Amino acid sequence: MRKILKEPLLIFLLLAGSMFVLFQQASNDYQSDNAEIVVTEMQIKALSLGYEKVWQRSPNEKEVAGLIQNYIREEVLYREALAMGLDKGDSVVRRRLHQKMEFLSEDIASLDEPTEQELQAYLLANQEAYRQPARFSFRQVYLSVSKRGQSSQADAVALLAKLEKEDGNAATLGDSLMVNHQFNLATAQEIERVLGREFLQSLNETPTDNWQGPLSSGFGLHLVRIDKRIESEAPGLDDVRKQVVRDWGSEKRKQTNETLYNNLRKRYKVIVQDRSNNTKSESAAKLSFNETKK
Template structure:
């Protein structure tokens, strides 16, 4: 159990946080001495250089490099002066940015180590419905426009039902919608005809004319030629996506756990008197 505790990402975060706090305290001991000193390290200069190259796709001139360094120094000076005046206090933008940086740090810690194969396999099995391929359909459709009087629409529909009963194909109105679709997934069909149409296909009979089915354009008679049930792909085929989903889930679980630990360290007092007085 002790071994498992030391492997817990939350333990790792607490250790790193402790180191950061100690470092901060040590630096603040000399704050009065060094507050007027700004050191631009070689690593920072290289970072500014690489950032320029990435944006402009060329090496900066000496004048441009001097300008980048000067801008960085002024940013640092402005930040220090603003903090010394207390301008960082009670600022929602700064507060959100600090929270965001801490969340990014937690994400780096929670998923620093890639998942073992058995862990990834278990996650894949547990969430396999998210990776199952959707059913695909091959069908014909005849479009019936409802851009006319309801009585006319109903008469037209009755005539087509009679044709189907006689073993004939229904007749419809011209449209820009495709008359035939081959091996298209339910999602693609929903985007083209609407959710109601796609859902109706799942309960429609095969190899016979059926309808009318509502869409976002009007009504349709459909003839489903083939249905291919959705299958679950092998983990190896979608490993990158599963790992990304695992990382996201791990981040969420870690953040929830970390926030619960943080809440235990604080006493929360909420004064609702003003709100209740207004009721």
């Protein structure tokens, strides 16, 4: 007997037979209430439209017939899978159904168009997210500390005096550096990325319209002339309308999903089994609605 049970073919046949019996029983129980498949004209149009989106042309009669047969095959196997309970305990199916519920509520939320007052209120409540960054247009002349050593500061002072008198050839002065000599309306983030936070902090405190310095960076010393500074400012609604409408809609969908969940959640009594022997734990106090510990 043991030798027979060790035969792989026999084991396969036994498993296949068991699945067939289970399938037949589930199918028989399910068929009486769910034995009719109707392929509507609307569904055929939807199948044809899906084909057209993929292949950039309308399907011919033979292809439509194939689409219908594929749909029927899918529907038959889908119903039989439900009859066998194959959807139960499947995390992928659970996540997909979860997503479809949220998509449904988001579709409802998207029907709601914002008013001017709602957009203005949203912008005001989230003003910092839309604030325009400060911008600088400036020129810089670099002096290498590693190259000039102890004379770096004295060289910077002498070069600053020269630039104050005449700066027409400023781009040719100083030491070479793989950084632009001139920055045009660069944001604080862009300047920090290139020259570092220490340089940016000094730049924020530097007056405009004359040569100043030296300012320090990770590269060395810089003589700087700020030609234009645009301070950070909060924009008006017309300046950022597209972004505000998009973000308002996203927030609205989140709120709708949360409202839907909270309303549905109230239908259930949830019992969370406590893994410890304590009758009450800190986590129990944090459960919402009518959740209890067991």
